[in-house]
Amino acid sequence: MIGKLKGLFKQSDLTLSSGKFDEKTIAVAAILVEAASIDGDFSEDERSQILGLLTAKFFQDPETSESLLREAELKMSRTGQIFGFTQAVSKNFAYEERVELMQSIWEVVLSDGRVDAFEDQLVRRLGGLIHVSDRDRALARRRATSNTKDP
Numbered sequence: 814m815i816g817k818l819k820g821l822f823k824q825s826d827l828t829l830s831s832g833k834f835d836e837k838t839i840a841v842a843a844i845l846v847e848a849a850s851i852d853g854d855f856s857e858d859e860r861s862q863i864l865g866l867l868t869a870k871f872f873q874d875p876e877t878s879e880s881l882l883r884e885a886e887l888k889m890s891r892t893g894q895i896f897g898f899t900q901a902v903s904k905n906f907a908y909e910e911r912v913e914l915m916q917s918i919w920e921v922v923l924s925d926g927r928v929d930a931f932e933d934q935l936v937r938r939l940g941g942l943i944h945v946s947d948r949d950r951a952l953a954r955r956r957a958t959s960n961t962k963d964p
Contacts (some may be wrong), residue, residue: 834881838871840901842885847895848918852929862924866917899942911943915950919957929938
């Protein structure tokens with residue numbers, strides 16, 4: 814029975830990699846999409862922030878970043894779960910990179926000028942799932958707050 818369930822998951826849309834993007838870039842984008850949309854309002858400011866982060870960190874090409882963002886949105890809408898994405902991040906990123914991701918998550922959350930209770934809870938949960946210490950999460954938030962206040 815368990816073998817059948819594992820087989821179903823392997824064949825489903827829960828797989829992270831695609832022909833164009835690797836597992837870790839899709840995972841990062843999906844986590845950022847979840848952070849932006851958890852409050853029920855995926856604003857244009859949040860979308861722009863994610864595109865800027867993806868372009869700066871991965872591609873240098875806005876069109877490729879847009880394509881990745883669309884794929885991440887599709888995968889999140891199909892799975893509705895972040896656990897697989899956080900596992901990919903934990904497996905593929907060094908600790909410093911995970912701390913940097915926490916800062917990026919906060920930058921997305923803060924980009925619309927407010928922190929919803931759902932967003933705050935999600936960020937705390939994500940920090941635990943990707944194994945970032947409370948201290949480093951707080952420092953990441955402080956840096957993100959400084960970055961979003963700058964023009």
